[in-house]
Amino acid sequence: MLDKAAERTAAAPLRARRSTGWLLTVGLVAALLVLVPVAAGLGAYPIPVADVVGSVLHRAHLGGSALDRVPESVLWNVRFPRIVLALLVGASLGCAGALMQGVFGNPLAEPGVIGVSSGAAVGAVAAIAFGLDFLGMWTVPVLAFLAGLGTVLLVYAMSRSGGRTEVVTLILTGIAVNAFGGALIGLFLFFADTAAVSQITFWQLGSLSQATWSKVLAVLPWAVGGLALAPLYSRRLDLLALGERPARHLGVDVERLRLTLVLVIALLTAAAVSVAGIIGFVGLVVPHLLRMAAGPGHRFLVPGSALLGALVLLGADLAARTAAAPAELPLGVLTSLLGSPFFFLLLRRTRRRQGGWA
Amino acid sequence: MSVVPNVRGLLRSRPLPPARPAPGELLAEAEDLHVRLGAEPVLGGVGVRVRAGEVLALVGPNGAGKSTLLGALAADVPAAEGVVRLHGRPVSGWTPAELALRRAVLPQSAELAFPFTVEEVVRMGRAPHAAPPAKDDLAVAEAMAATEVTGFAGRPFSALSGGERARVALARVLAQRAPLLLLDEPTAALDLRHQEAVLRLCRERARAGDAVVVVLHDLALAAAYAHRVTVLHAGRVAADGPPAEVFTETLLSRVYEHPVEVYDHPRTGALVVGPRRLP
Numbered sequence: 001m002l003d004k005a006a007e008r009t010a011a012a013p014l015r016a017r018r019s020t021g022w023l024l025t026v027g028l029v030a031a032l033l034v035l036v037p038v039a040a041g042l043g044a045y046p047i048p049v050a051d052v053v054g055s056v057l058h059r060a061h062l063g064g065s066a067l068d069r070v071p072e073s074v075l076w077n078v079r080f081p082r083i084v085l086a087l088l089v090g091a092s093l094g095c096a097g098a099l100m101q102g103v104f105g106n107p108l109a110e111p112g113v114i115g116v117s118s119g120a121a122v123g124a125v126a127a128i129a130f131g132l133d134f135l136g137m138w139t140v141p142v143l144a145f146l147a148g149l150g151t152v153l154l155v156y157a158m159s160r161s162g163g164r165t166e167v168v169t170l171i172l173t174g175i176a177v178n179a180f181g182g183a184l185i186g187l188f189l190f191f192a193d194t195a196a197v198s199q200i201t202f203w204q205l206g207s208l209s210q211a212t213w214s215k216v217l218a219v220l221p222w223a224v225g226g227l228a229l230a231p232l233y234s235r236r237l238d239l240l241a242l243g244e245r246p247a248r249h250l251g252v253d254v255e256r257l258r259l260t261l262v263l264v265i266a267l268l269t270a271a272a273v274s275v276a277g278i279i280g281f282v283g284l285v286v287p288h289l290l291r292m293a294a295g296p297g298h299r300f301l302v303p304g305s306a307l308l309g310a311l312v313l314l315g316a317d318l319a320a321r322t323a324a325a326p327a328e329l330p331l332g333v334l335t336s337l338l339g340s341p342f343f344f345l346l347l348r349r350t351r352r353r354q355g356g357w358a
Numbered sequence: 359m360s361v362v363p364n365v366r367g368l369l370r371s372r373p374l375p376p377a378r379p380a381p382g383e384l385l386a387e388a389e390d391l392h393v394r395l396g397a398e399p400v401l402g403g404v405g406v407r408v409r410a411g412e413v414l415a416l417v418g419p420n421g422a423g424k425s426t427l428l429g430a431l432a433a434d435v436p437a438a439e440g441v442v443r444l445h446g447r448p449v450s451g452w453t454p455a456e457l458a459l460r461r462a463v464l465p466q467s468a469e470l471a472f473p474f475t476v477e478e479v480v481r482m483g484r485a486p487h488a489a490p491p492a493k494d495d496l497a498v499a500e501a502m503a504a505t506e507v508t509g510f511a512g513r514p515f516s517a518l519s520g521g522e523r524a525r526v527a528l529a530r531v532l533a534q535r536a537p538l539l540l541l542d543e544p545t546a547a548l549d550l551r552h553q554e555a556v557l558r559l560c561r562e563r564a565r566a567g568d569a570v571v572v573v574l575h576d577l578a579l580a581a582a583y584a585h586r587v588t589v590l591h592a593g594r595v596a597a598d599g600p601p602a603e604v605f606t607e608t609l610l611s612r613v614y615e616h617p618v619e620v621y622d623h624p625r626t627g628a629l630v631v632g633p634r635r636l637p
Binding site for chain 1: 432434457465469471478479534
């Protein structure tokens with residue numbers, strides 16, 4: 001009798017959270033389905049949404065009709081590669097943010113904040129500055145991945161003590177790593193020729209303006225691989241919130257979990273950085289908003305962050321290329337402009353909860 | 359080694375829980391255990407045996423090595439010399455998943471990185487089991503009822519008081535349903551009523567056939583509830599046995615470097631242990 005009552009009261013909030021997760025998932029997918037054709041239609045050469053849908057249906061052999069030569073070319077050679085790239089990069093950054101916060105057990109961890117993005121950018125910039133192409137179109141993503149991986153491991157080793165990550169140490173490590181990464185990129189700029197210089201500058205600001213299908217192909221396996229692996233670790237990430245030892249007591253092979261997740265994070269970050277440069281704060285804001293809405297359970301948070309990340313970056317890129325037309329705002333500048341105040345708020349809240357940093 | 363169990367082991371995603379231990383079965387054992395933290399020796403040749411059906415209290419002054427011994431039994435702290443066996447096998451011979459079905463550990467302080475609700479935290483204790491959902495629900499509900507946390511099941515863990523958190527952490531450990539419970543100061547943050555309740559719970563689990571190892575500072579609690587007490591002093595076992603034999607004024611006064619009085623309660627005849635205070 002008592003147990004039955006206990007069960008009911010216990011299960012109710014959990015069920016509410018789960019259904020919130022489902023509702024949000026459906027809402028996010030719906031929002032993406034609306035925003036993609038809208039974003040494809042907007043720009044210097046406007047194309048009605050109906051035409052966009054028609055062209056897509058035509059190419060999928062589901063009816064519809066092809067457009068004239070110019071709009072068809074704008075749509076398929078300019079807009080769609082850029083949209084697909086925005087979706088991939090946004091999903092990778094959002095997902096990487098959620099994983100990173102889970103692994104560090106710290107809600108302030110984010111690829112841009114703790115320097116992993118600039119670490120990965122160092123690898124990508126080195127490839128361009130020194131004209132490396134030993135792996136063909138894979139050279140930039142592979143170098144970005146290796147440099148990003150090294151950076152995550154470095155930050156992880158430096159910011160943890162006694163199985164915990166303190167906020168101050170994490171942020172200070174991020175400052176140091178960001179400074180070092182920035183210096184290296186500056187150094188490469190100094191040695192690079194003029195053509196490479198203009199190509200590198202774009203890394204520092206973050207942009208999707210050079211999107212092509214071949215770039216999409218270059219990052220697709222990395223992003224998809226990372227995004228497919230990430231949800232497998234949701235349950236174990238939940239347990240990790242208890243701390244490393246309690247997680248181990250519950251059967252988690254913590255060492256292996258950490259190593260695997262660090263690899264996945266590096267994979268996702270490298271995928272994003274190697275085609276879009278440093279785009280900050282997406283991985284910070286996105287998981288946070290979802291945690292506030294649907295609770296901290298990673299089973300929804302990890303895939304949800306990928307969806308919302310894709311949505312946010314698609315929207316941000318749309319704003320970046322239409323708000324100041326015909327000029328284009330750098331995407332990374334835009335996300336940092338919007339994301340930094342959020343970071344301030346978060347810092348304040350964390351400090352208040354901890355009663356200071358000391 | 360036949361091939362069949364190996365194939366089955368590969369197909370099975372998670373190991374199965376062990377059979378219920380027989381009464382008196384040796385569940386955990388440390389033999390000539392030496393532990394060093396850095397260069398500092400913390401345990402210097404400790405032997406301890408934990409049997410199914412008993413509550414074993416680890417007592418001793420600060421820095422005597424109680425938590426380290428518990429950590430070694432939990433397979434957290436590696437032995438520099440000697441051996442720790444759980445269910446008859448050295449701890450290094452178990453995988454984390456197998457260990458999780460055999461022992462549950464309550465850490466000294468309960469922390470949580472993200473604002474999970476109380477019920478979600480308790481449910482984490484079910485992670486080692488591949489049980490049907492109804493069984494998980496029942497284990498969670500029973501653990502929450504036993505620790506009296508059902509009333510705030512839906513609240514975030516971070517919004518709770520220290521004592522409430524400690525009880526939620528205990529509920530998580532109970533929900534794990536492991537035959538060996540290792541509890542590091544489960545009563546530290548609790549009021550008088552909940553201290554008694556927690557130790558009664560330990561006795562109940564022992565009666566049901568589990569083994570409970572509990573680190574305690576309160577000697578009176580140890581005297582009242584433990585079947586057996588191990589007194590640690592400077593990394594060694596100073597005494598080991600039933601409380602009535604182990605708790606003597608001479609031994610306790612020496613170990614704690616403070617006069618301790620031990621007497622039978624005038625009304626109930628139960629053992630009373632406490633510091634001698636000047637009037």
